[in-house]
Amino acid sequence: MAEPSARRKQSDQLALLDTELENLPPELRWREWMGRVEAVIFAASEPVTRSVLARVVGASCNIDLLIDDIRDELRGRPYELVAVAGGWQHRTKKAFADVVRTALGGAQQGSQGQKDLSQAEALVLMCIAYFQPITRGELSSFFGKEVSRDLIGTLRSQDFIASGPRSPQPGAPYTYVTTKTFLSQFGFDTLRDLPDFEALEDAGLLSKAKLLAGDIPAGLSGASDGDDEEPMDVSLDDER
Structure with a gap:
């Protein structure tokens, strides 16, 4: 089956990846780990969890300290590394929100399938x-x-x-x-x-x-049945 095959392929890739990097001096090893972690976060479309990052660094690597060092290097950049939804993600700094909105506008919003809430x-x-x-x-x-x-x-x-x-x-x-x-x-x-x-x-x-007291805007009401209806088919995975 395709899914078990994909898991085996990923397992084989992890087995081939040298995560400990014992042949490198400590400073270069740390820099390589930083590069790997930032690359994984940059490539992901969703926040990346600690367990995922642990796959590409050594057992002795302190991921929190690694993240702190990456953040220090990004201080002068228009984007930053933030902790969201149980993981980490690159995000544009708030100071550039108007710039991004002006340049991308609805195209960016539509690409994420999100709309403004009433x-x-x-x-x-x-x-x-x-x-x-x-x-x-x-x-x-x-x-x-x-x-x-x-x-x-x-x-x-x-x-x-x-x-x-x-x-x-x-x-x-x-x-x-x-x-x-x-x-x-x-x-x-x-x-x-x-x-x-x-x-x-x-x-x-x-x-x-x-x-x-019910002092809220209109828009809540509408035709509805009881509360025990079957839920729509919308699910959220434990890890994206």
Whole structure:
């Protein structure tokens, strides 16, 4: 079968790769490891995990220190190495965001299959992020308005959310959780990096009281059935 064959090929390639580089003096060995790690991250379209990077360096290599040295070398460059979604990825520095947007605009956005979220979609996504796993019924109760299946479908089509465990509530409705795509898109390494809810309230960016009172924009409601519908076929692999 093709898949086992591909695994064997990768295993053979790893076996042939000299990761320890014992024939090199320590400084040159470190430089080679840095080059390998940066090359792998640069070539990947998704954040690269520690376990993947460990395949191309020696057992004694401290990957965190290696990443720090790569970051130091990139200080004067318009891009940087950031920790997102449990791995590392090259990203353009925020100072150049307007330049990239002006030059590439919709072409860059379309290439990633992403579109801007409406205010209602962003609010629902925020609530899922903070209170996951959460059902559509719980979201509707939270906002005081029906959260439509269409809105949930939009977030799923962007791979920002996926189905979580069944709720212990009567009828065992599906819950929703955020994905690695959500972490990557918004620049979070883990959910622990989400801004503190109270800090957002103190900054005037969010009001839990207003949310509970249903003081939210139109766009949440729509024709919908019960909460126990089968989830759409959207999945997120443990490692991309």
